[in-house]
Amino acid sequence: MKDIYIEEFNKLKTEVESCRKCALHESRNKIVFGNGSTDSKIFIIGEGPGYDEDKTGVAFVGKSGQLLEKIFQACGFERNKHIYIGNIVKCRPPQNRVPTIDEQRECLPYLEKQIELIDPKILVLLGSTALKAFFGLQSKITKERGQWKIYNNRYVMPTFHPSALLRNPSLKREAWEDFKMVIQKYREVVDAEHKCKYI
Numbered sequence: 001m002k003d004i005y006i007e008e009f010n011k012l013k014t015e016v017e018s019c020r021k022c023a024l025h026e027s028r029n030k031i032v033f034g035n036g037s038t039d040s041k042i043f044i045i046g047e048g049p050g051y052d053e054d055k056t057g058v059a060f061v062g063k064s065g066q067l068l069e070k071i072f073q074a075c076g077f078e079r080n081k082h083i084y085i086g087n088i089v090k091c092r093p094p095q096n097r098v099p100t101i102d103e104q105r106e107c108l109p110y111l112e113k114q115i116e117l118i119d120p121k122i123l124v125l126l127g128s129t130a131l132k133a134f135f136g137l138q139s140k141i142t143k144e145r146g147q148w149k150i151y152n153n154r155y156v157m158p159t160f161h162p163s164a165l166l167r168n169p170s171l172k173r174e175a176w177e178d179f180k181m182v183i184q185k186y187r188e189v190v191d192a193e194h195k196c197k198y199i
């Protein structure tokens, strides 16, 4: 991230930490602002914090996060070097329900500002909620995963949420195909020398 944006990014984080714009603030323990490298060219976007994330304030540290970590390793991506990761909403929805449209609408400007400041080349949308938040309620993850989209001049890859892969391991093969496309795009637009032992 350019130096001139760091102060703005930190200010945004401070603002989010005291946010009460939607009802999700009532039951949260910790805000999950997002984690990773602010110099990263890949921004991974999930739905919302779960139990472990709400306790720690860190994105994707529970079972889904552990699976995602394995995928990143297979891709040759390090979480604190190549990736920034966040969610559509920054406070945990009770019982991990899907955040309502109003909750998403209130929270999305924070994510959009993060994207603008970090300026990634590639967005990876994990699951239906993230896909719909960016491309509309008619979007279907089962149909649209694995196909590049464009959002504000950035390449966007929709794929399954890791929680779906945990529920249905047969989807892992398709998810890996999607991440292979992300590796190829990364080589094309960021680093032609990026190493991955599988492709």
Ligand code: SF4
Pocket (backbone or CB within 6 Å): 016, 019, 020, 021, 022, 023, 024, 025, 031, 089, 090, 091, 103, 106, 107
């Ligand atoms: S989910 Fe987002 S908009 Fe709602 S209270 Fe938390 S930070 Fe604010």
